[in-house]
Amino acid sequence: MPSYTAPVNDIQFVLHALLDAPSQDIPGYSELDADFTAAVLEEAGKIAGNVLAPLNAVGDREGCVLENGVVRTPTGFKDAFDQMKEGGWTALDCDPEFGGQGMPVLLGTAVGELFSGANQSFTMYQGLTHGAYSAIHAHGTEAQKAKWLPRMVSCDWTGTMNLTEPHCGTDLGLMRTKAVPQDDGSYRITGQKIFISAGDHDMSANVVHLVLAKIPGGPEGIKGVSLFIVPKFLVDDEGTIGARNGVSVGKLEEKMGIHGNSTCVMNYDEAEGYLLGSEHKGMRAMFTMMNEARLGVAMQGMAQAEAAYQNAVIYAKDRLQGRAVTGAENPDGPADPLIVHPDVRRNLMDQKSFVEGARAFMLWGANLLDRSHRMNDAEAEGLVSLLTPVLKGFLTDKGFECAVAAQQVYGGHGYIEEWGMSQFARDARITQIYEGANGVQALDLVGRKLAADGGKHVMGFFELVKAFIKENEGDEALKADFLEPLKSASKDLQAAGMFFMQHGMKNPNAALSGSYDFMHLFGHVCLGLMWARMAKAASTALASQTGDAAFYETKLATGRYYMARQLPATKMHLARIESGAAPVMALSAAAF
Numbered sequence: 172m173p174s175y176t177a178p179v180n181d182i183q184f185v186l187h188a189l190l191d192a193p194s195q196d197i198p199g200y201s202e203l204d205a206d207f208t209a210a211v212l213e214e215a216g217k218i219a220g221n222v223l224a225p226l227n228a229v230g231d232r233e234g235c236v237l238e239n240g241v242v243r244t245p246t247g248f249k250d251a252f253d254q255m256k257e258g259g260w261t262a263l264d265c266d267p268e269f270g271g272q273g274m275p276v277l278l279g280t281a282v283g284e285l286f287s288g289a290n291q292s293f294t295m296y297q298g299l300t301h302g303a304y305s306a307i308h309a310h311g312t313e314a315q316k317a318k319w320l321p322r323m324v325s326c327d328w329t330g331t332m333n334l335t336e337p338h339c340g341t342d343l344g345l346m347r348t349k350a351v352p353q354d355d356g357s358y359r360i361t362g363q364k365i366f367i368s369a370g371d372h373d374m375s376a377n378v379v380h381l382v383l384a385k386i387p388g389g390p391e392g393i394k395g396v397s398l399f400i401v402p403k404f405l406v407d408d409e410g411t412i413g414a415r416n417g418v419s420v421g422k423l424e425e426k427m428g429i430h431g432n433s434t435c436v437m438n439y440d441e442a443e444g445y446l447l448g449s450e451h452k453g454m455r456a457m458f459t460m461m462n463e464a465r466l467g468v469a470m471q472g473m474a475q476a477e478a479a480y481q482n483a484v485i486y487a488k489d490r491l492q493g494r495a496v497t498g499a500e501n502p503d504g505p506a507d508p509l510i511v512h513p514d515v516r517r518n519l520m521d522q523k524s525f526v527e528g529a530r531a532f533m534l535w536g537a538n539l540l541d542r543s544h545r546m547n548d549a550e551a552e553g554l555v556s557l558l559t560p561v562l563k564g565f566l567t568d569k570g571f572e573c574a575v576a577a578q579q580v581y582g583g584h585g586y587i588e589e590w591g592m593s594q595f596a597r598d599a600r601i602t603q604i605y606e607g608a609n610g611v612q613a614l615d616l617v618g619r620k621l622a623a624d625g626g627k628h629v630m631g632f633f634e635l636v637k638a639f640i641k642e643n644e645g646d647e648a649l650k651a652d653f654l655e656p657l658k659s660a661s662k663d664l665q666a667a668g669m670f671f672m673q674h675g676m677k678n679p680n681a682a683l684s685g686s687y688d689f690m691h692l693f694g695h696v697c698l699g700l701m702w703a704r705m706a707k708a709a710s711t712a713l714a715s716q717t718g719d720a721a722f723y724e725t726k727l728a729t730g731r732y733y734m735a736r737q738l739p740a741t742k743m744h745l746a747r748i749e750s751g752a753a754p755v756m757a758l759s760a761a762a763f
């Protein structure tokens with residue numbers, strides 16, 4: 172069975188050597204000194220490794236079961252959920268006014284990686300609740316917040332997000348679920364939602380569904396969508412649970428992975444619901460929490476890659492096959508371990524260099540979210556909005572690729588369920604699809620985010636890269652291995668942006684045929700920037716002769732690998748983008 176060890180040192184490196192979190196002027200960051208974050212991560216790591224990871228295979232094997240209209244979660248999930256609640260882990264970055272601990276999103280994301288890496292399906296129950304909490308927190312009335320949030324922060328009641336219907340997932344304007352206003356100010360919700368994660372289960376006393384629906388007579392399409400709070404059980408003004416509402420589970424979906432999370436068809440039959448935010452502004456309410464939710468999915472992608480990589484390393488050191496081409500390294504044994512072979516090394520280095528770069532990118536994203544939320548910093552808000560589709564699309568695509576690569580290290584054993592490696596790939600796969608399929612992330616990036624506010628945010632990103640290169644150009648240790656490749660990759664990204672500007676207006680297909688490559692090109696430049704910054708942090712630490720020199724040397728070597736072996740992919744993506752729409756759109760639909 173796979174194991175999981177919290178990568179505390181790597182996270183600490185990003186929080187402190189790279190981001191220097193406690194020195195940042197963001198409210199709440201001064202508490203994040205290295206001792207404090209280490210203590211939090213160590214404790215979270217114990218739960219991740221000892222409680223959640225052993226349940227990962229159990230959840231995969233048993234899945235959820237629908238019995239008499241109620242979903243039963245896999246053996247051990249409820250006890251583990253109670254432990255998470257008792258430890259206050261569900262409340263870490265929630266508002267203290269509602270029982271939260273008020274920690275920054277940065278720390279919440281760092282801890283979230285550990286829980287998600289250990290058991291994605293389990294952690295989703297809490298993750299979805301957090302999403303619903305954020306929407307109510309941002310858009311609820313004072314009375315709604317007082318009624319729903321404290322029990323959601325503690326996860327006594329969990330939450331869901333209900334957008335998807337059988338005939339619409341991406342194109343939500345086609346939505347049919349309706350909400351009919353009642354004399355008492357509430358609404359009656361009727362319709363069917365599908366694929367609802369954590370839609371029902373036996374770990375909480377109530378489930379608070381957030382449901383998108385249309386009020387009859389409202390604007391057509393997406394502009395007529397409103398958001399509603401629809402609880403499984405009605406709750407009176409004192410917070411006491413009452414009668415069952417008109418919401419039920421139609422069925423549980425059979426799926427490729429995340430078996431431990433209940434994916435439900437939810438039927439709403441004149442269910443009582445309460446408007447959240449304004450009428451017809453449901454999508455706006457959703458958008459305010461989308462950056463956070465998408466960052467959460469990006470985190471899931473990288474966390475699965477980390478977990479799979481850890482096990483691949485253990486296996487590569489243990490499994491004896493063949494001899495090193497340069498001479499036996501285990502002369503007393505029948506063969507050398509897999510890790511001596513350059514191609515196995517290549518595979519592991521691909522994974523390691525991605526995971527560590529991705530973690531830095533993800534935590535930088537969380538840092539920007541804190542800056543935007545806690546300081547109303549419009550620049551940070553613009554930058555994180557631009558980077559969100561890149562985080563979500565690139566980290567989940569590469570996260571899945573890494574999980575498959577880790578499976579490859581096991582040879583045939585990777586394909587056999589007993590070893591648990593296929594679960595990482597199966598679980599990671601959904602991250603490319605939900606919370607907006609990755610093709611739609613690319614569309615959002617190129618179609619909306621690039622040109623937002625006159626292109627100010629993408630220019631801001633280029634300025635960041637340029638400033639870093641200029642600031643460090645005298646540093647010979649960084650120049651050839653980090654700064655020059657970063658400069659070249661950044662130029663490729665600019666050239667791609669220029670191509671869209673020159674051709675996109677005349678022929679939108681020219682831009683959209685290259686949007687997926689652009690998302691990946693952008694992702695590589697972001698990881699290139701992260702590695703250049705980490706290299707600087709590592710070489711500074713080495714020069715000061717404090718800390719673990721071997722750790723910093725390893726960082727530098729891993730970064731060099733990324734710059735030499737991964738970053739050149741920007742050239743390929745640029746060539747594809749510059750080939751325009753013609754090769755992509757050459758065939759008529761009938762020719763397929």
Ligand SMILES: Cc1cc2nc3c(=O)[nH]c(=O)nc-3n(C[C@H](O)[C@H](O)[C@H](O)COP(=O)(O)OP(=O)(O)OC[C@H]3O[C@@H](n4cnc5c(N)ncnc54)[C@H](O)[C@@H]3O)c2cc1C
Nearest residue numbers: 332333334335339340341366367368605606607608610611
């Ligand atoms: C396990 C699981 C859990 C889920 N959890 C939830 C949940 O909790 N709540 C919820 O509301 N939903 C949930 N979903 C639904 C998920 O968010 C949708 O499946 C997803 O958004 C895609 O919608 P769709 O399946 O209808 O695909 P479609 O919208 O039909 O899209 C199909 C494909 O076409 C592409 N495409 C669509 N439109 C365009 C376009 N204009 N340009 C380019 N490409 C396009 C997409 O990228 C996609 O690859 C879940 C799904 C699964 C499988």
